[in-house]
Amino acid sequence: MSSKQLIAGLDRFDKERPGGRGVPQPVLPLNIGKVHAIKDFLFQHTEIYTEPQFCEHPMEYKNALCGAVVKVVLPKMFDPGDPDVCPECSVAGYSR
Ligand SMILES: [Zn+2]
Numbered sequence: 216m217s218s219k220q221l222i223a224g225l226d227r228f229d230k231e232r233p234g235g236r237g238v239p240q241p242v243l244p245l246n247i248g249k250v251h252a253i254k255d256f257l258f259q260h261t262e263i264y265t266e267p268q269f270c271e272h273p274m275e276y277k278n279a280l281c282g283a284v285v286k287v288v289l290p291k292m293f294d295p296g297d298p299d300v301c302p303e304c305s306v307a308g309y310s311r
Contacts, residue, residue, distance in 0.1 A: 251279030
């Protein structure tokens with residue numbers, strides 16, 4: 216196993232009102248864009264998340280290896296074979 220534990224993340228999320236009412240809740244975007252790689256410090260000490268983590272406050276944002284701002288932490292490892300993968304993160308995460 217690689218010593219690098221990289222988590223998949225997205226730089227965007229959508230908001231929807233459940234049932235069309237109430238406070239909009241963050242949801243996974245229809246167009247997920249690029250899947251970035253992040254080093255999630257929490258994952259070093261805990262298990263991988265089971266649900267996407269939405270970062271709604273700028274203080275919660277995470278930085279992808281390519282420098283992009285990640286607002287959604289996906290409950291899975293970063294997979295360079297993913298068709299939507301960010302090429303810069305793929306290079307940054309696995310070439311050194
Ligand atoms: Zn990236």
